[in-house]
Amino acid sequence: xxxxxxxxxxxxxxxxxxxEIGLSHIARLAGLNKATALRHLRALEEFGLIExxxxxxxxxxxxAALRLAALREIAKxxxxxxxxxxxxxxxxxxxxxxxxxxxxxxxxxxxxxxTTQHSVRVSLDPSExxxxxxxxxxxxxxxxxxxxxLERLESDTLTRFTAATMTDPEIIRDRVAQxxxxxxxxxxxxxxxxxxxxxxxxxxxxxxxxxTIAIAVPEIRATRARQPLILxxxxxxxxxxxxxxxxxxxxxxxxxxxx
Amino acid sequence: xxxxxxxxxxxxxxxxxxxEIGLSHIARLAGLNKATALRHLRALEEFGLIExxxxxxxxxxxxAALRLAALREIAKxxxxxxxxxxxxxxxxxxxxxxxxxxxxxxxxxxxxxxTTQHSVRVSLDPSExxxxxxxxxxxxxxxxxxxxxLERLESDTLTRFTAATMTDPEIIRDRVAQxxxxxxxxxxxxxxxxxxxxxxxxxxxxxxxxxTIAIAVPEIRATRARQPLILxxxxxxxxxxxxxxxxxxxxxxxxxxxx
DNA sequence: GTTAGTGGTTCAATAAATGAACCGCGTTAA
DNA sequence: TTAACGCGGTTCATTTATTGAACCACTAAC
Numbered sequence: 001x002x003x004x005x006x007x008x009x010x011x012x013x014x015x016x017x018x019x020e021i022g023l024s025h026i027a028r029l030a031g032l033n034k035a036t037a038l039r040h041l042r043a044l045e046e047f048g049l050i051e052x053x054x055x056x057x058x059x060x061x062x063x064a065a066l067r068l069a070a071l072r073e074i075a076k077x078x079x080x081x082x083x084x085x086x087x088x089x090x091x092x093x094x095x096x097x098x099x100x101x102x103x104x105x106x107x108x109x110x111x112x113x114x115t116t117q118h119s120v121r122v123s124l125d126p127s128e129x130x131x132x133x134x135x136x137x138x139x140x141x142x143x144x145x146x147x148x149x150l151e152r153l154e155s156d157t158l159t160r161f162t163a164a165t166m167t168d169p170e171i172i173r174d175r176v177a178q179x180x181x182x183x184x185x186x187x188x189x190x191x192x193x194x195x196x197x198x199x200x201x202x203x204x205x206x207x208x209x210x211x212t213i214a215i216a217v218p219e220i221r222a223t224r225a226r227q228p229l230i231l232x233x234x235x236x237x238x239x240x241x242x243x244x245x246x247x248x249x250x251x252x253x254x255x256x257x258x259x
Numbered sequence: 260x261x262x263x264x265x266x267x268x269x270x271x272x273x274x275x276x277x278x279e280i281g282l283s284h285i286a287r288l289a290g291l292n293k294a295t296a297l298r299h300l301r302a303l304e305e306f307g308l309i310e311x312x313x314x315x316x317x318x319x320x321x322x323a324a325l326r327l328a329a330l331r332e333i334a335k336x337x338x339x340x341x342x343x344x345x346x347x348x349x350x351x352x353x354x355x356x357x358x359x360x361x362x363x364x365x366x367x368x369x370x371x372x373x374t375t376q377h378s379v380r381v382s383l384d385p386s387e388x389x390x391x392x393x394x395x396x397x398x399x400x401x402x403x404x405x406x407x408x409l410e411r412l413e414s415d416t417l418t419r420f421t422a423a424t425m426t427d428p429e430i431i432r433d434r435v436a437q438x439x440x441x442x443x444x445x446x447x448x449x450x451x452x453x454x455x456x457x458x459x460x461x462x463x464x465x466x467x468x469x470x471t472i473a474i475a476v477p478e479i480r481a482t483r484a485r486q487p488l489i490l491x492x493x494x495x496x497x498x499x500x501x502x503x504x505x506x507x508x509x510x511x512x513x514x515x516x517x518x
Numbered sequence: 519g520t521t522a523g524t525g526g527t528t529c530a531a532t533a534a535a536t537g538a539a540c541c542g543c544g545t546t547a548a
Numbered sequence: 549t550t551a552a553c554g555c556g557g558t559t560c561a562t563t564t565a566t567t568g569a570a571c572c573a574c575t576a577a578c
Contacts, residue, residue: 003534003566004266005302011327019334023525033568038526043264048362049327051335057525060334061327063362066369068270068308068320069328070385075278075319076310103307103322110325126329262535262565282556292537297557316556 006032007040011049014061016125022058079111081244085237086113086213093215093233098124099202099241100137101211105148107132107141110211124216133158133172134165136197137212140185142176144201144209150176164190183254184234189219196222198230200238200257203247210245213237224259231257265291266299270308273320275384281317338370340503344496345372345472352474352492357383358461358500359396360470364407366391366400369470383475392417392431393424395456396471399444401435403460403468409435423449442513443493448478455481457489459497459516462506469504472496483518490516 013021013029021029027037041059044050048064073079079099086097090113099111107130132138132149142150150173158167166172179185187197196217201209215230235257242249272280272288280288286296300318303309307323332338338358345356349372358370366389391397391408401409409432417426425431438444446456455476460468474489494516501508 002298002302002305004263004299005305007263008302008306008308011306011330014330014334016330016333019330024523034525035527035569036567039261039566040263043261043267046261046264047267047270049267061331063331063335063360063367063369065324065327065331066338067367067385068324070368070371071270071273071275071278072320072322072324074275074385075273076322079325101322108322108326109329110322112329126326126333283554293556294538294558295536298535 003040006030007043010037010040010044011061012127015127020053020056020058020060022056026059078245082241083111083113085240085244086111089215089233089237090115093230095221095230096124096216097237098137098214098216099211100130100141100214102141102145102209106130107138107212131159131161131191132156133167134161134187134191135214136185136187136199137214139172139175139179139187140199140201140212140214141209142172143179143185144203146208161191162189162193164188164193166190181254182257183238184231184257188222194219198234200234202238202241202245203249203253204245205247207248207250210247211241213241227259231259262299265289266302269296269299269303270320271386274386279312279315279317279319281315285318337504341500342370342372344499344503345370348474348492348496349374350376352489354480354489355383355475356496357396357473357475358470359389359400359473361400361404361468365389366397366471390418390420390450391415392426393420393446393450394473395444395446395458396473398431398434398438398446399458399460399471399473400468401431402438402444403462405467420450421448421452423447423452425449440513441516442497443490443516447481453478457493459493460501461497461504462501462508462512463504464506466507466509469506470500472500486518490518 010026010030013026023038023041024034026041027034030037032040041050045052045062048062048067050059051062052059082099086099090097094115096115097113098109100107101110109124109126109128109130112124112126130137132142142153153169153172158169159165160167166175184198184200186199189195191197196219197214198217199212199214202211202213204210213234215234217226217230239249269285269289272285282297282300283293285300286293289296291299300309304311304321307321307326309318310321311318341358345358349356353374353376355374356372357368359366360369368383368385368387368389371383371385389396391401401412412428412431417428418424419426425434443457443459445458448454450456455478456473457476458471458473461470461472463469472493474493476485476489498508
């Protein structure tokens with residue numbers, strides 16, 4: 001049921017680690033017959049969402065994605081302003097930034113601004129869904145986002161990514177309460193080893209978080225000395241982006257972040 | 260033939276002037292039964308390419324567009340660098356810029372950087388296909404792009420947009436030859452009244468244009484005095500963007516643009 | 519020279535898309 | 549107050565497009 005959806009789902013298999021995929025490969029990934037996979041790819045190609053490399057014959061995301069993104073920006077403005085603010089912060093802090101937004105009931109990466117100052121940097125795949133228990137953004141969302149996220153914590157199976165990943169709902173709840181006080185969350189290698197994340201909420205008009213802004217730092221540079229800079233940047237971003245999306249900070253929200 | 264494609268084609272009806280569309284309306288636009296239109300929209304919505312406004316019940320482009328655009332940027336990098344160069348130029352000239360790329364055999368808008376300095380500015384719809392006979396970008400592409408564009412000029416029906424639009428293939432050929440000498444093209448209200456466009460080619464590795472960079476100026480500000488500034492910006496952009504996309508300028512290309 | 523992989527095609531079998539009519543609801547206009 | 553209209557959304561028999569096993573041609577490895 002839903003050939004269109006099945007065709008679109010093939011797009012899910014493209015990622016930063018695998019930006020080009022061959023026919024047989026993607027058919028296997030999607031569990032489809034080669035013939036149907038090809039027909040789907042052809043349809044996507046005609047629309048421009050897929051592009052075939054004439055040399056290698058393998059497929060990649062096409063230019064229509066950019067067109068649609070521009071249209072999205074018209075329908076729901078804000079992202080472009082956010083990008084600029086994030087870019088400014090990137091230059092200040094020198095680290096990569098991720099903006100995540102709550103869409104439908106999963107936390108998704110909406111914008112990535114990668115640092116240009118270091119060759120060792122954190123790269124996040126924009127196609128990944130952010131696990132709520134393993135990332136700073138996820139924990140932040142649990143603390144300041146809609147209540148249903150916390151409520152369904154027990155029913156969901158929490159994936160373990162590293163040794164530091166929290167999977168016990170009780171422990172997570174404790175942590176979430178702490179974060180609610182501090183205003184910011186951090187994750188020290190709980191999603192990926194060697195990656196420290198710092199995240200703060202972006203609030204909607206009803207003072208419930210609609211997303212998060214996060215700074216991802218490789219462990220080598222995650223020193224004590226740099227924390228104040230990161231935290232103040234995070235705090236201003238939290239305020240600015242909340243304003244940018246037309247939201248409102250709760251009065252109880254801390255006026256600055258303490259380590 | 261191709262339900263997936265039919266579903267995707269519904270996305271074509273969203274534009275800057277109509278970013279939100281209701282079910283009946285879009286069904287009429289696409290010439291589909293309401294039931295099938297709804298099923299398609301549901302499929303697109305599940306993937307995230309469409310979003311329904313819970314209040315108005317009408318549909319708009321969804322967040323998945325941004326995700327796909329980010330993936331596209333990974334597969335075919337360069338756009339992000341181009342955006343930065345365009346933004347710098349926008350600050351210099353104070354006008355909106357459009358990057359168009361030749362995709363499959365039509366000229367499409369790939370990036371738009373709108374000026375923040377004037378309230379009267381030119382806005383281009385990212386979903387529009389650039390007519391080759393009516394815009395500075397189009398003429399530029401005819402002059403420096405692949406030969407087949409010029410060859411099919413007779414067989415295509417050339418649409419008239421304003422009184423200034425050229426529709427006679429012979430006249431266009433003359434103009435194209437001029438542009439080939441000058442290195443840049445302009446269109447004075449031939450696509451839309453009151454809009455002056457200046458465009459220069461972006462070359463690929465084989466020294467054939469793969470796209471164009473254009474500056475769009477409202478007639479009020481299209482004075483003689485501002486032309487030198489615009490043309491020098493255009494020339495540097497042409498060089499920089501050609502380099503950015505890994506292309507090469509032809510040796511015969513002018514080293515500066517003369518009015 | 520064989521094997522295993524690739525991208526792509528064919529066509530009968532079948533499962534999925536389709537659309538006219540319908541429902542319930544809110545607006546508008548007699 | 550009533551009736552007509554358009555809206556978003558649903559239903560279900562009809563039909564149409566999708567599906568997949570087998571196939572071809574080609575390349576790379578051994």
